[in-house]
Amino acid sequence: MNTTKKIIDNLRKKGYRITSQREKILEIFLHLPDEYHLSAEDLQIILLQNNVKISLATLYRTLKFLASNGLLRELDFGEDHKHYEYNSANKPHHHLICLSCGLTTEFNDEKLLNCAKDAALNLSNFQVLDYQFKIFGLCANCQGKIKA
Amino acid sequence: MNTTKKIIDNLRKKGYRITSQREKILEIFLHLPDEYHLSAEDLQIILLQNNVKISLATLYRTLKFLASNGLLRELDFGEDHKHYEYNSANKPHHHLICLSCGLTTEFNDEKLLNCAKDAALNLSNFQVLDYQFKIFGLCANCQGKIKA
DNA sequence: TTTCGTGCAAACCATTTGCAGCAGC
DNA sequence: GCTGCTGCAAATGGTTTGCACGAAA
Numbered sequence: 001m002n003t004t005k006k007i008i009d010n011l012r013k014k015g016y017r018i019t020s021q022r023e024k025i026l027e028i029f030l031h032l033p034d035e036y037h038l039s040a041e042d043l044q045i046i047l048l049q050n051n052v053k054i055s056l057a058t059l060y061r062t063l064k065f066l067a068s069n070g071l072l073r074e075l076d077f078g079e080d081h082k083h084y085e086y087n088s089a090n091k092p093h094h095h096l097i098c099l100s101c102g103l104t105t106e107f108n109d110e111k112l113l114n115c116a117k118d119a120a121l122n123l124s125n126f127q128v129l130d131y132q133f134k135i136f137g138l139c140a141n142c143q144g145k146i147k148a
Numbered sequence: 149m150n151t152t153k154k155i156i157d158n159l160r161k162k163g164y165r166i167t168s169q170r171e172k173i174l175e176i177f178l179h180l181p182d183e184y185h186l187s188a189e190d191l192q193i194i195l196l197q198n199n200v201k202i203s204l205a206t207l208y209r210t211l212k213f214l215a216s217n218g219l220l221r222e223l224d225f226g227e228d229h230k231h232y233e234y235n236s237a238n239k240p241h242h243h244l245i246c247l248s249c250g251l252t253t254e255f256n257d258e259k260l261l262n263c264a265k266d267a268a269l270n271l272s273n274f275q276v277l278d279y280q281f282k283i284f285g286l287c288a289n290c291q292g293k294i295k296a
Numbered sequence: 297t298t299t300c301g302t303g304c305a306a307a308c309c310a311t312t313t314g315c316a317g318c319a320g321c
Numbered sequence: 322g323c324t325g326c327t328g329c330a331a332a333t334g335g336t337t338t339g340c341a342c343g344a345a346a
Contacts, residue, residue, distance in 0.1 A: 017320050017325060040310075055328045060311060076224040080336080081310055096274055107271065115263035116281070123255065125288035126244055132282045133264070140273035165300060165345050188335075203303045208336060210301095228311080229335055 004030055007071065014069070021054050025062045029072060029086040035106045037075050037083040037095075073130070077104050094133040100142035107135070152178055155219065162217070169202050173210045177220060177234040183254045185223050185231040185243075221278070225252050242281040248290035255283070 004027060008018050016022075028046055032038070038046070040059055047054055054062075063084055066072040073087040077097050083104075085093065094112075096105045112133065120128040152175060156166050176194055180186070186194070188207055195202055202210075211232055214220040221235040225245050231252075233241065242260075244253045260281065268276040 012321095015325095019320075019326060021327075056310095057312080057329075058327055061326080074226060076226060078222060078224060096271065099277060107267075109267040109270065112263045112267040115260045119255075119257040119260040120283060122257065123244065123283070125291075126283070127286040127291050128283055129247060129285040131284065133279065134282075135268060135271070135274070135276055135279040137277040138275040143273075143275050160346095167301060167345075169302075204335095205304075205337080206302055 011069065021058050022062055022065070024052050024054070026066065026071065032086060037085040037104065039081050039083050096135050096137070098139035098142055099136050100138055103139050159217065169206050170210055170213070172200050172202070174214065174219065180234060185233040185252065187229050187231050189229070225250070244283050244285070246287035246290055247284050248286055251287050
Protein backbone atom coordinates (compact mmCIF):
# COMPACT_ATOMS: atom_id res chain seq x y z
CA MET A 1 0.00 0.00 0.00
CA ASN A 2 1.52 3.35 -0.99
CA THR A 3 1.78 6.44 1.19
CA THR A 4 -1.27 8.21 -0.18
CA LYS A 5 -3.47 5.18 0.27
CA LYS A 6 -2.21 4.65 3.80
CA ILE A 7 -2.93 8.24 4.76
CA ILE A 8 -6.37 8.20 3.21
CA ASP A 9 -7.20 4.95 4.90
CA ASN A 10 -6.16 6.43 8.19
CA LEU A 11 -8.32 9.52 7.73
CA ARG A 12 -11.29 7.38 6.79
CA LYS A 13 -10.79 5.36 9.94
CA LYS A 14 -10.97 8.56 11.92
CA GLY A 15 -14.39 9.16 10.42
CA TYR A 16 -13.48 11.84 7.87
CA ARG A 17 -14.80 11.72 4.33
CA ILE A 18 -12.35 11.52 1.49
CA THR A 19 -13.32 14.00 -1.18
CA SER A 20 -11.55 14.57 -4.47
CA GLN A 21 -10.50 17.99 -3.18
CA ARG A 22 -8.76 16.56 -0.14
CA GLU A 23 -7.12 13.87 -2.22
CA LYS A 24 -5.81 16.28 -4.84
CA ILE A 25 -4.31 18.66 -2.27
CA LEU A 26 -2.74 15.82 -0.35
CA GLU A 27 -1.23 14.43 -3.55
CA ILE A 28 0.35 17.76 -4.36
CA PHE A 29 2.09 17.94 -1.01
CA LEU A 30 3.23 14.34 -1.21
CA HIS A 31 4.84 14.90 -4.60
CA LEU A 32 6.45 18.19 -3.73
CA PRO A 33 10.26 18.34 -3.48
CA ASP A 34 11.46 18.57 0.11
CA GLU A 35 12.46 22.20 -0.02
CA TYR A 36 9.03 23.53 -0.94
CA HIS A 37 6.71 25.30 1.47
CA LEU A 38 3.55 26.47 -0.23
CA SER A 39 1.36 29.41 0.61
CA ALA A 40 -2.36 29.13 -0.05
CA GLU A 41 -1.81 31.16 -3.19
CA ASP A 42 1.02 28.89 -4.39
CA LEU A 43 -1.21 25.91 -3.89
CA GLN A 44 -4.03 27.51 -5.83
CA ILE A 45 -1.68 28.17 -8.75
CA ILE A 46 -0.45 24.58 -8.78
CA LEU A 47 -4.01 23.31 -8.68
CA LEU A 48 -4.92 25.50 -11.66
CA GLN A 49 -1.86 24.26 -13.56
CA ASN A 50 -3.21 20.77 -13.01
CA ASN A 51 -6.63 21.87 -14.19
CA VAL A 52 -8.12 21.31 -10.75
CA LYS A 53 -10.64 23.87 -9.60
CA ILE A 54 -11.08 24.13 -5.84
CA SER A 55 -12.62 27.12 -4.12
CA LEU A 56 -10.41 29.21 -1.87
CA ALA A 57 -12.66 28.43 1.09
CA THR A 58 -12.16 24.71 0.64
CA LEU A 59 -8.48 25.20 0.02
CA TYR A 60 -8.05 26.97 3.36
CA ARG A 61 -10.31 24.48 5.11
CA THR A 62 -8.34 21.58 3.69
CA LEU A 63 -5.00 23.05 4.71
CA LYS A 64 -6.26 23.44 8.27
CA PHE A 65 -7.76 19.96 8.13
CA LEU A 66 -4.54 18.32 6.98
CA ALA A 67 -2.45 20.32 9.45
CA SER A 68 -4.69 19.44 12.37
CA ASN A 69 -4.30 15.80 11.45
CA GLY A 70 -0.55 16.12 11.54
CA LEU A 71 -0.09 15.72 7.81
CA LEU A 72 1.06 19.27 7.12
CA ARG A 73 3.28 21.58 9.08
CA GLU A 74 2.25 25.22 9.34
CA LEU A 75 5.13 27.64 8.86
CA ASP A 76 5.58 31.33 9.47
CA PHE A 77 8.29 33.25 7.68
CA GLY A 78 7.39 36.68 8.99
CA GLU A 79 5.22 37.38 5.98
CA ASP A 80 1.54 38.19 6.06
CA HIS A 81 0.51 34.70 5.05
CA LYS A 82 1.28 31.19 6.20
CA HIS A 83 3.16 28.46 4.41
CA TYR A 84 2.62 24.72 4.54
CA GLU A 85 4.87 21.75 3.98
CA TYR A 86 4.37 18.02 4.17
CA ASN A 87 5.08 16.89 7.72
CA SER A 88 7.36 13.94 7.32
CA ALA A 89 9.37 12.90 10.36
CA ASN A 90 12.64 12.73 8.47
CA LYS A 91 12.17 15.86 6.42
CA PRO A 92 14.34 18.76 7.56
CA HIS A 93 12.16 21.60 8.67
CA HIS A 94 14.52 24.32 9.73
CA HIS A 95 14.81 27.42 7.66
CA LEU A 96 17.11 30.16 6.53
CA ILE A 97 15.13 33.29 5.83
CA CYS A 98 16.64 36.17 3.89
CA LEU A 99 15.51 39.45 5.43
CA SER A 100 16.15 41.28 2.20
CA CYS A 101 14.47 39.23 -0.53
CA GLY A 102 12.42 36.80 1.56
CA LEU A 103 14.04 33.73 0.02
CA THR A 104 13.51 30.79 2.33
CA THR A 105 15.66 27.69 2.12
CA GLU A 106 15.87 24.62 4.26
CA PHE A 107 18.83 23.47 6.23
CA ASN A 108 19.61 20.65 8.51
CA ASP A 109 22.38 20.18 10.99
CA GLU A 110 22.70 16.84 12.76
CA LYS A 111 24.42 18.30 15.78
CA LEU A 112 21.92 21.09 16.16
CA LEU A 113 19.02 18.68 15.98
CA ASN A 114 20.55 16.50 18.63
CA CYS A 115 21.07 19.51 20.85
CA ALA A 116 17.47 20.48 20.31
CA LYS A 117 16.29 17.03 21.27
CA ASP A 118 18.38 17.17 24.43
CA ALA A 119 17.05 20.61 25.28
CA ALA A 120 13.51 19.40 24.75
CA LEU A 121 14.07 16.49 27.12
CA ASN A 122 15.16 18.87 29.85
CA LEU A 123 11.95 20.85 29.75
CA SER A 124 9.94 19.99 32.76
CA ASN A 125 6.19 20.26 32.56
CA PHE A 126 6.12 20.61 28.82
CA GLN A 127 5.25 17.87 26.37
CA VAL A 128 7.16 18.51 23.18
CA LEU A 129 5.29 17.82 19.95
CA ASP A 130 7.34 19.72 17.40
CA TYR A 131 10.10 22.27 17.09
CA GLN A 132 11.35 24.68 14.49
CA PHE A 133 14.53 26.61 14.13
CA LYS A 134 14.70 29.79 12.08
CA ILE A 135 17.82 31.68 11.08
CA PHE A 136 17.36 35.20 9.74
CA GLY A 137 19.99 36.97 7.70
CA LEU A 138 21.13 37.73 4.19
CA CYS A 139 21.36 35.22 1.38
CA ALA A 140 24.42 35.15 -0.86
CA ASN A 141 22.67 37.15 -3.52
CA CYS A 142 21.51 39.93 -1.22
CA GLN A 143 24.85 40.25 0.54
CA GLY A 144 26.26 41.12 -2.84
CA LYS A 145 23.56 43.66 -3.58
CA ILE A 146 24.04 45.46 -0.31
CA LYS A 147 27.81 45.58 -0.60
CA ALA A 148 27.56 46.91 -4.16
CA MET B 149 23.66 58.14 30.26
CA ASN B 150 20.88 55.58 30.70
CA THR B 151 19.65 53.10 28.13
CA THR B 152 16.66 55.10 26.95
CA LYS B 153 18.72 58.23 26.43
CA LYS B 154 21.38 56.29 24.57
CA ILE B 155 18.85 54.74 22.23
CA ILE B 156 17.10 58.04 21.58
CA ASP B 157 20.37 59.76 20.92
CA ASN B 158 21.23 57.08 18.44
CA LEU B 159 17.94 57.39 16.60
CA ARG B 160 18.32 61.15 16.43
CA LYS B 161 21.79 60.71 14.95
CA LYS B 162 20.25 58.57 12.24
CA GLY B 163 18.02 61.52 11.37
CA TYR B 164 14.78 60.31 12.92
CA ARG B 165 12.60 62.61 14.99
CA ILE B 166 11.89 61.70 18.56
CA THR B 167 8.21 62.13 19.28
CA SER B 168 6.47 61.56 22.58
CA GLN B 169 4.72 58.57 21.01
CA ARG B 170 7.98 56.88 20.06
CA GLU B 171 9.45 57.62 23.47
CA LYS B 172 6.46 56.24 25.36
CA ILE B 173 6.36 53.01 23.38
CA LEU B 174 10.09 52.51 23.70
CA GLU B 175 9.90 53.09 27.46
CA ILE B 176 7.24 50.44 27.82
CA PHE B 177 9.36 47.83 26.10
CA LEU B 178 12.45 48.80 28.10
CA HIS B 179 10.60 48.37 31.38
CA LEU B 180 8.89 45.14 30.46
CA PRO B 181 9.94 41.95 32.26
CA ASP B 182 12.01 39.67 30.06
CA GLU B 183 9.32 37.10 29.48
CA TYR B 184 6.84 39.49 27.88
CA HIS B 185 6.07 39.64 24.17
CA LEU B 186 3.38 42.14 23.39
CA SER B 187 0.89 42.12 20.57
CA ALA B 188 -0.26 45.45 19.17
CA GLU B 189 -3.41 45.05 21.21
CA ASP B 190 -1.48 44.34 24.42
CA LEU B 191 0.56 47.45 23.85
CA GLN B 192 -2.55 49.54 23.27
CA ILE B 193 -4.00 48.34 26.58
CA ILE B 194 -0.80 49.14 28.49
CA LEU B 195 -0.73 52.60 26.91
CA LEU B 196 -4.31 53.23 27.98
CA GLN B 197 -3.53 52.03 31.51
CA ASN B 198 -0.82 54.68 31.55
CA ASN B 199 -3.25 57.28 30.25
CA VAL B 200 -1.36 57.58 26.99
CA LYS B 201 -3.48 57.92 23.87
CA ILE B 202 -1.78 56.86 20.63
CA SER B 203 -3.67 55.99 17.47
CA LEU B 204 -3.52 52.43 16.21
CA ALA B 205 -1.92 53.64 12.99
CA THR B 206 0.95 55.24 14.87
CA LEU B 207 1.24 52.26 17.14
CA TYR B 208 1.75 49.91 14.20
CA ARG B 209 4.06 52.37 12.47
CA THR B 210 6.13 52.74 15.62
CA LEU B 211 6.43 49.00 16.13
CA LYS B 212 7.69 48.61 12.57
CA PHE B 213 9.98 51.58 13.04
CA LEU B 214 11.54 50.23 16.23
CA ALA B 215 11.85 46.74 14.78
CA SER B 216 13.52 47.98 11.60
CA ASN B 217 16.03 49.81 13.77
CA GLY B 218 16.86 46.63 15.60
CA LEU B 219 15.29 47.73 18.87
CA LEU B 220 12.41 45.25 18.82
CA ARG B 221 12.24 41.68 17.71
CA GLU B 222 9.20 40.59 15.71
CA LEU B 223 7.76 37.25 16.81
CA ASP B 224 5.28 34.85 15.33
CA PHE B 225 3.52 32.32 17.51
CA GLY B 226 1.23 30.91 14.85
CA GLU B 227 -1.56 33.29 15.78
CA ASP B 228 -3.13 35.80 13.47
CA HIS B 229 -1.16 38.70 14.88
CA LYS B 230 2.47 39.43 15.60
CA HIS B 231 4.20 39.90 18.94
CA TYR B 232 7.10 42.16 19.80
CA GLU B 233 9.77 42.02 22.45
CA TYR B 234 12.72 44.24 23.29
CA ASN B 235 15.71 43.04 21.33
CA SER B 236 18.47 42.84 23.87
CA ALA B 237 21.50 40.73 22.99
CA ASN B 238 21.49 38.84 26.27
CA LYS B 239 17.74 38.35 26.51
CA PRO B 240 16.63 34.79 25.82
CA HIS B 241 14.39 34.74 22.82
CA HIS B 242 13.42 31.17 22.33
CA HIS B 243 9.90 30.07 23.04
CA LEU B 244 7.71 27.25 24.21
CA ILE B 245 4.30 27.51 22.59
CA CYS B 246 1.36 25.55 23.91
CA LEU B 247 -0.71 24.29 20.99
CA SER B 248 -3.77 23.98 23.16
CA CYS B 249 -4.06 27.26 25.06
CA GLY B 250 -1.53 29.40 23.21
CA LEU B 251 0.51 30.13 26.32
CA THR B 252 3.97 31.23 25.29
CA THR B 253 6.90 31.13 27.66
CA GLU B 254 10.58 31.76 27.20
CA PHE B 255 13.31 29.29 27.69
CA ASN B 256 17.00 29.30 27.37
CA ASP B 257 19.47 26.49 27.14
CA GLU B 258 23.17 27.30 27.10
CA LYS B 259 24.10 24.18 25.21
CA LEU B 260 21.41 24.65 22.62
CA LEU B 261 22.44 28.24 22.00
CA ASN B 262 26.03 27.20 21.52
CA CYS B 263 24.97 24.52 19.07
CA ALA B 264 22.92 27.09 17.23
CA LYS B 265 25.88 29.43 17.01
CA ASP B 266 28.05 26.62 15.67
CA ALA B 267 25.42 25.67 13.13
CA ALA B 268 25.15 29.28 12.02
CA LEU B 269 28.91 29.48 11.52
CA ASN B 270 28.81 26.48 9.22
CA LEU B 271 26.34 28.08 6.84
CA SER B 272 28.16 29.05 3.74
CA ASN B 273 26.84 31.95 1.73
CA PHE B 274 24.50 33.13 4.42
CA GLN B 275 25.14 36.02 6.76
CA VAL B 276 23.37 35.30 10.03
CA LEU B 277 21.67 38.24 11.71
CA ASP B 278 19.32 36.54 14.13
CA TYR B 279 17.86 33.18 14.99
CA GLN B 280 14.85 31.87 16.85
CA PHE B 281 13.98 28.50 18.20
CA LYS B 282 10.38 27.46 18.77
CA ILE B 283 9.16 24.38 20.59
CA PHE B 284 5.51 23.45 20.16
CA GLY B 285 3.67 21.18 22.53
CA LEU B 286 1.44 21.08 25.57
CA CYS B 287 1.97 23.12 28.72
CA ALA B 288 1.61 21.47 32.12
CA ASN B 289 -1.90 22.77 32.51
CA CYS B 290 -3.17 21.55 29.15
CA GLN B 291 -1.58 18.11 29.51
CA GLY B 292 -3.78 17.70 32.56
CA LYS B 293 -6.89 18.86 30.77
CA ILE B 294 -6.42 16.47 27.90
CA LYS B 295 -5.73 13.49 30.11
CA ALA B 296 -8.78 14.27 32.22
C1' DT C 297 10.41 76.93 7.80
C1' DT C 298 10.82 72.52 6.26
C1' DT C 299 9.87 67.88 6.61
C1' DC C 300 8.59 64.14 9.12
C1' DG C 301 5.22 61.95 12.14
C1' DT C 302 0.45 61.57 13.68
C1' DG C 303 -4.59 60.85 13.70
C1' DC C 304 -8.54 59.67 11.32
C1' DA C 305 -11.10 56.94 8.40
C1' DA C 306 -11.10 54.20 4.59
C1' DA C 307 -8.75 50.53 2.27
C1' DC C 308 -6.40 46.05 2.13
C1' DC C 309 -5.96 41.33 2.02
C1' DA C 310 -5.38 36.80 3.88
C1' DT C 311 -8.43 33.99 6.04
C1' DT C 312 -13.01 32.63 7.96
C1' DT C 313 -17.92 31.82 7.99
C1' DG C 314 -23.21 31.27 6.97
C1' DC C 315 -25.91 28.93 4.15
C1' DA C 316 -27.88 26.16 0.48
C1' DG C 317 -26.88 22.36 -2.31
C1' DC C 318 -24.12 18.26 -3.35
C1' DA C 319 -21.43 14.12 -2.47
C1' DG C 320 -19.42 10.33 0.51
C1' DC C 321 -20.60 6.22 2.58
C1' DG D 322 -30.88 9.09 3.62
C1' DC D 323 -28.10 11.24 6.75
C1' DT D 324 -24.45 14.22 7.48
C1' DG D 325 -20.27 16.14 6.37
C1' DC D 326 -17.99 18.87 2.68
C1' DT D 327 -18.01 22.34 -0.89
C1' DG D 328 -18.77 26.70 -3.34
C1' DC D 329 -20.23 31.19 -3.22
C1' DA D 330 -20.29 35.58 -1.43
C1' DA D 331 -20.18 38.28 2.44
C1' DA D 332 -17.90 39.12 6.75
C1' DT D 333 -13.90 39.43 9.75
C1' DG D 334 -9.90 41.37 11.80
C1' DG D 335 -5.22 42.61 12.00
C1' DT D 336 -2.59 45.78 9.61
C1' DT D 337 -1.69 49.48 6.12
C1' DT D 338 -2.39 53.77 3.70
C1' DG D 339 -3.92 58.61 1.80
C1' DC D 340 -4.34 62.89 3.31
C1' DA D 341 -4.46 67.10 6.00
C1' DC D 342 -2.79 68.89 10.20
C1' DG D 343 0.60 69.39 13.96
C1' DA D 344 5.11 69.10 15.86
C1' DA D 345 10.45 68.24 15.80
C1' DA D 346 14.64 70.37 14.55
